[in-house]
Amino acid sequence: MNWQTIEGSVTAPQGFLAGGVFCDIKRLGTGKGSNKGVKRDLALLVSETPATVAGTFTTNQVCAAPVKVCLERVRRGLARAVVINSGNANACTGRQGLRDAQAMTGITAAALAGRHISAEDVLVASTGRIGVRLPMENVKKGILLAAGQIEATRQGARHAVEAIMTSDTRPKEIAVEFRIGGRTARLGGMCKGAGMIQPGMSASGKRPALHATMLCFLTTDAALDAATLRTALDAAVARSFNRITVDGDMSTNDTVLLLANGKAGNAPPRAGSRDLAVFQEALDHVTLELAKKIVLDGEGVSRFVTVRVRGAKTGGEAEAAARAVANSALVKTSWCGGDPNWGRILCALGYSTATIEESRIDVGYSAPGGRKVLFSLKGGRPTATPFRSLCAITTAAAFDLHINLNLGGGEALMYAADLTEAYVDFNKGDVNDPSTLGG
Amino acid sequence: MNWQTIEGSVTAPQGFLAGGVFCDIKRLGTGKGSNKGVKRDLALLVSETPATVAGTFTTNQVCAAPVKVCLERVRRGLARAVVINSGNANACTGRQGLRDAQAMTGITAAALAGRHISAEDVLVASTGRIGVRLPMENVKKGILLAAGQIEATRQGARHAVEAIMTSDTRPKEIAVEFRIGGRTARLGGMCKGAGMIQPGMSASGKRPALHATMLCFLTTDAALDAATLRTALDAAVARSFNRITVDGDMSTNDTVLLLANGKAGNAPPRAGSRDLAVFQEALDHVTLELAKKIVLDGEGVSRFVTVRVRGAKTGGEAEAAARAVANSALVKTSWCGGDPNWGRILCALGYSTATIEESRIDVGYSAPGGRKVLFSLKGGRPTATPFRSLCAITTAAAFDLHINLNLGGGEALMYAADLTEAYVDFNKGDVNDPSTLGG
Numbered sequence A, B: 001m002n003w004q005t006i007e008g009s010v011t012a013p014q015g016f017l018a019g020g021v022f023c024d025i026k027r028l029g030t031g032k033g034s035n036k037g038v039k040r041d042l043a044l045l046v047s048e049t050p051a052t053v054a055g056t057f058t059t060n061q062v063c064a065a066p067v068k069v070c071l072e073r074v075r076r077g078l079a080r081a082v083v084i085n086s087g088n089a090n091a092c093t094g095r096q097g098l099r100d101a102q103a104m105t106g107i108t109a110a111a112l113a114g115r116h117i118s119a120e121d122v123l124v125a126s127t128g129r130i131g132v133r134l135p136m137e138n139v140k141k142g143i144l145l146a147a148g149q150i151e152a153t154r155q156g157a158r159h160a161v162e163a164i165m166t167s168d169t170r171p172k173e174i175a176v177e178f179r180i181g182g183r184t185a186r187l188g189g190m191c192k193g194a195g196m197i198q199p200g201m202s203a204s205g206k207r208p209a210l211h212a213t214m215l216c217f218l219t220t221d222a223a224l225d226a227a228t229l230r231t232a233l234d235a236a237v238a239r240s241f242n243r244i245t246v247d248g249d250m251s252t253n254d255t256v257l258l259l260a261n262g263k264a265g266n267a268p269p270r271a272g273s274r275d276l277a278v279f280q281e282a283l284d285h286v287t288l289e290l291a292k293k294i295v296l297d298g299e300g301v302s303r304f305v306t307v308r309v310r311g312a313k314t315g316g317e318a319e320a321a322a323r324a325v326a327n328s329a330l331v332k333t334s335w336c337g338g339d340p341n342w343g344r345i346l347c348a349l350g351y352s353t354a355t356i357e358e359s360r361i362d363v364g365y366s367a368p369g370g371r372k373v374l375f376s377l378k379g380g381r382p383t384a385t386p387f388r389s390l391c392a393i394t395t396a397a398a399f400d401l402h403i404n405l406n407l408g409g410g411e412a413l414m415y416a417a418d419l420t421e422a423y424v425d426f427n428k429g430d431v432n433d434p435s436t437l438g439g
Helices: A065-074 A094-111 A136-147 A154-163 A226-238 A274-296 A315-327 A329-336 A343-351 A387-394 A421-428 B065-074 B094-111 B136-147 B154-163 B226-238 B274-296 B315-327 B329-336 B343-351 B387-394 B421-428
Strands: A003-005 A016-021 A042-057 A078-088 A122-129 A172-180 A183-192 A215-220 A255-260 A304-312 A362-366 A374-378 A398-404 A410-417 B003-005 B016-021 B042-057 B078-088 B122-129 B172-180 B183-192 B215-220 B255-260 B304-312 B362-366 B374-378 B398-404 B410-417
Touching (some): A016 A154, A065 A122, A078 A136, A078 A154, A094 A136, A122 A255, A226 A255, A304 A315, A315 A343, A362 A387, A421 B329, B042 B136, B065 B122, B065 B255, B078 B094, B078 B154, B078 B255, B094 B122, B094 B136, B154 B172, B172 B274, B215 B274, B226 B274, B304 B315, B315 B410, B329 B410
Parallel strands (some): A304 A398
Antiparallel strands (some): A003 A172, A042 A078, A304 A410, A362 A374, B183 B215
């Protein structure tokens, strides 16, 4: 372990400022999750100096206006600031939505006058209700207000993370410190999640083989060139955010952005170097911890389940098997009950696109990350493991489900959640109060 | 319309006998849905004379022992009887399960002594808990009891349909009468469903492009050769049972069997004949009505939604789009709330494998089968249709959702249901009472 956890999040690295304000976007069009009129809804994140940038975005064909703007701009590999609003996704808003997203970057650049930032240096992200135009007057007021309040402090970062929350019940933050090129550097991050969570992001926005609104903003004062940063972020997202599912729905707005401003003064690490490995390790830790926080705080989630599939014919088949199990309504409701079920699991494996042989399948349970696995099924047959022993594991707040298909070397894992009455209640809304209806 | 609805179900056609008894299978291993100790759990369906037979079965790779037995036997194209139990799926029961399924057919043949039926003439189906061995002593007692009680009456059929129910809240039956080859013939059916419902059946058990435990037993006194019967059944299932989804989970036991004993005395219809068209029309009606009854009686279902997709590039893409919408947790919870949502629908379309262009999509609502569609979205933009007008449609017990992708000629439809707290409650079970846990 070449990093250590420190206090704070996006302002922990040198040279980053953040802030968050309330400008009445939420009241104008968001759901049940918002504490109307009291929660912050616009955040600014600014680097004092030019930073290299990398991003990964939803591969949903319906992608929100801010994602379109970011996809274009991250190609340049440089950025100075990110403006983020909650309460309105600016998705399915047509050309006007695109103009509004672009205007947010222009307003931000202007509001940060004196910092020599152009609109093109500003990235943008939105989350909240789909299909409603942004209240641009409020957004503008919010950006101006936030620009006057950004700070390189813990409080600045805390205001920012509060402003990006929607149905999240708690802020999700982390920061680590590590040594790179003889210097001490830091990496911090904040994210939001809660529903519409099964990201399938790629750097290009092109469709990967797989499948939230989840937003994540990462900062580091380590120096890395844009291409290296992108490769590192892609790898980290593949092992973290792309491995989580709350409800199997992939959002129109998923965005992860990583800014590296080089204030630590290290020489940018080369491919294959130990320095880069250290950075990757820190980034992997930060993204995985943030991803897990999203599942744990998922809408109505009462249990966190890590689905570990091995022995599939290929990695792709292991992935398909893990996703089928992690997204099965019947499996997820059995988790809600704390049931160490294997019948529904076999059923989901059987309709997945993975090749299986019933008589070879092992299913077991352990404590999270635990080595001691109690098997309920071996070679397709129930074991003698007492039901109570299995329940002792599966009624805990978190457990690991181990599936071995015993057909090959393919492995995959998914961080998943149960399906509860609270999820349904939260998402069904009330047609007599349209503000409770989901985007 | 070349058929008319009549009273009854599987005993409405001439020469069929049915019965159902209680033999304590349910108490020994089933879920919450069973009225322990009081409900029938074993049914027999017998043709007085040899019948041609066709069947379609789950394409889940984990397929139950009775499905394996049927797959083998329906190839012969002839059958005399079907034995069915509820309370235990005889799935994931290995070689012993296969021996038990075969034994059920042997016991049935022996119990029907005097009717000249061999074990190979008997088909078998099971539904209920997965992974528990059948209590064969009870099953045997049940078969002997049922064999003594089968009747060509409405009551015999009613006892049979009661015996195949699991979490079903009501029996599902239908019968029609039609003219074929100058004779009056009848077609009757019974089915069960409720959970684990998204069939993807094929006659061969081979995997189709698509994806309940649902069981359906159909009888007709029309004469049809086995090959024609199979083609007709495949077409009917593709338009009915394979178009329904309750929870997106495909069961290990899905089975549809159709027996034709020729008692009506018609000449078997040839391909392309009007007689065959009449039969197909009757069969399509019977299977579609039974399929809809399964959705309407789905676990916790409060709303029935017909998802109609058109304008897709291909039929396959239309299907993918319709299934993505019909199985989205967020879309289904919005239906629970009676919300005329389009944002979540666009989101689901966007992550489906269907090609879409946001700016071309129309989304509308109508009463079931209604011609008057109120559009909430046209060309990707919200319409001026008042929210209240849309809610008037979507808060009804059933409505149609119309999606036009405006990209081609591909069409598909799915019969779907909402996702409710009652579904979660029903399926989560209680680990302190293992009999409530699902298979």
